[in-house]
Amino acid sequence: MNMSFLQELFTTITRRDALRRRRRAGAPPPHHGEVVDACAALLASDGEASSIALASRALALYQGLSPQERVAFFERLAADFAAEPEAIDGAYAAYREARDNDSLQALFLACEPRRQELFRRLNLASDGTHALVEMREDLLALLRERPDFTGIDRDFAHLFGSWFNRGFLVLKRIDWNTPASILEKIIRYEAVHEIQDWDDLRRRLDARNRRCFAFFHPAIGDEPLIFVEVALCKGLPNRIQPILGGEDGGVEDPEDADSAAFFGISNCQTGLRGISFGNFLIKQVVQELKHELPQLKYFVTLSPVPGFRQWLEERRHDESLPRALRETLGELDAAEWQREPERAAKLEAVVKPLAARYLVHEKNARGKPLNPVARFHLGNGAELHRVNWLGDVSAKGLKQAAGLMVNYLYVLDDIERNHENYTANATVASSSDVRDLARKARKMAKGESSK
Numbered sequence: 001m002n003m004s005f006l007q008e009l010f011t012t013i014t015r016r017d018a019l020r021r022r023r024r025a026g027a028p029p030p031h032h033g034e035v036v037d038a039c040a041a042l043l044a045s046d047g048e049a050s051s052i053a054l055a056s057r058a059l060a061l062y063q064g065l066s067p068q069e070r071v072a073f074f075e076r077l078a079a080d081f082a083a084e085p086e087a088i089d090g091a092y093a094a095y096r097e098a099r100d101n102d103s104l105q106a107l108f109l110a111c112e113p114r115r116q117e118l119f120r121r122l123n124l125a126s127d128g129t130h131a132l133v134e135m136r137e138d139l140l141a142l143l144r145e146r147p148d149f150t151g152i153d154r155d156f157a158h159l160f161g162s163w164f165n166r167g168f169l170v171l172k173r174i175d176w177n178t179p180a181s182i183l184e185k186i187i188r189y190e191a192v193h194e195i196q197d198w199d200d201l202r203r204r205l206d207a208r209n210r211r212c213f214a215f216f217h218p219a220i221g222d223e224p225l226i227f228v229e230v231a232l233c234k235g236l237p238n239r240i241q242p243i244l245g246g247e248d249g250g251v252e253d254p255e256d257a258d259s260a261a262f263f264g265i266s267n268c269q270t271g272l273r274g275i276s277f278g279n280f281l282i283k284q285v286v287q288e289l290k291h292e293l294p295q296l297k298y299f300v301t302l303s304p305v306p307g308f309r310q311w312l313e314e315r316r317h318d319e320s321l322p323r324a325l326r327e328t329l330g331e332l333d334a335a336e337w338q339r340e341p342e343r344a345a346k347l348e349a350v351v352k353p354l355a356a357r358y359l360v361h362e363k364n365a366r367g368k369p370l371n372p373v374a375r376f377h378l379g380n381g382a383e384l385h386r387v388n389w390l391g392d393v394s395a396k397g398l399k400q401a402a403g404l405m406v407n408y409l410y411v412l413d414d415i416e417r418n419h420e421n422y423t424a425n426a427t428v429a430s431s432s433d434v435r436d437l438a439r440k441a442r443k444m445a446k447g448e449s450s451k
Helices: 003-024 034-046 050-063 067-080 085-098 101-111 112-124 128-138 147-163 178-187 196-206 278-292 308-316 323-333 341-361 373-380 395-401 415-425 434-444
Strands: 170-173 210-216 226-233 260-267 297-302 383-388 405-410
Touching: 003 034, 034 050, 034 067, 034 112, 034 308, 050 112, 050 260, 050 323, 050 415, 067 147, 085 101, 101 196, 112 128, 128 147, 170 278, 178 196, 196 210, 210 405, 210 415, 226 278, 260 278, 308 323, 308 395, 341 383, 373 383, 373 405, 373 415
Parallel strands: 260 297
Antiparallel strands: 170 210, 210 226, 226 260, 297 405, 383 405
């Protein structure tokens, strides 16, 4: 088989489809029925070249749909491209009779919704993978109002779990010499500490004591999936503003660092929500840094605590708690309280212990920690190591966590044990200091002396 001929053929098909899309730019928006028809034609196709063209056309039509027409398209996906009950019943009857591998395989195929094969074929198009990720992003925005679309989402998640398997991911270091098209995306996708401008980005990437790594997938080109920002330090950092401002007084020579602090981890593709990359990213970055800088001893995060301030507000209205405790929490309403040493010290005495209680003991309906950042790092095998008072005094940090930040410590010898204990028993691995704070919070809640 002449592979160069096939490559040229597929390139010609892709260019022809791109030309069609440009010609449609001035045409009226398509109807969802056109997309459904294109999808049906794609499923009926038995040729690879024709399937590529049909997939490209179907995706181009979908991208031209109005928001209302996209909802109608998902309704048709849910109804017309589901598994067929009659086929399932027949395959199950055959399996009950034969109970062999062939009939079992036929039953598996019958149970699979037609949507999954549709998505596989749509993925044949040039940039099809990214287009499907964006399609799922549209779907996720609708799920709260349309729970009947959950089946479609599960099909996406099932396929993406295979397509974005760790074996396909490529780790790349991001620095000031990275192409501008990727750097622009890093600015746009930063979700933890907003990058203000190009100068801000350069401070984070160009200093010798900074590192940034991202995962990419070959099928979606220069679109990062997730990235992490790292500061090389002497000792464990407890405040984010000096790091972001490049005034942390940290090491100038990376060889002098003993700690690598992960201070920002951002998922870039909303359509890949629920597909786990972060645990792989952190573990591989640790390996990369260990290889480059063998003297590093500590791998730690400087993490936000989103939702903690809201939880504190709820405690203020809990009449089962001592009045003095609730009145102290009311000091958080004072303007610029963090700039008043006496008021800040009074708040620190109650807020830090409550933060430890929140992170260690407060659980969601599934019995996991209530805080999403805690779930992420503890699930990766980290230890809840330290609660940092006024670690983030930005407006966002004060609003979401009363200025608190947390260090999660990754001890290489303990990661697997911590992960297994968390997965099996929801055990929160924590330092003695954090456990002491949590005990202090329990005493405060009972009105006992916290000393």
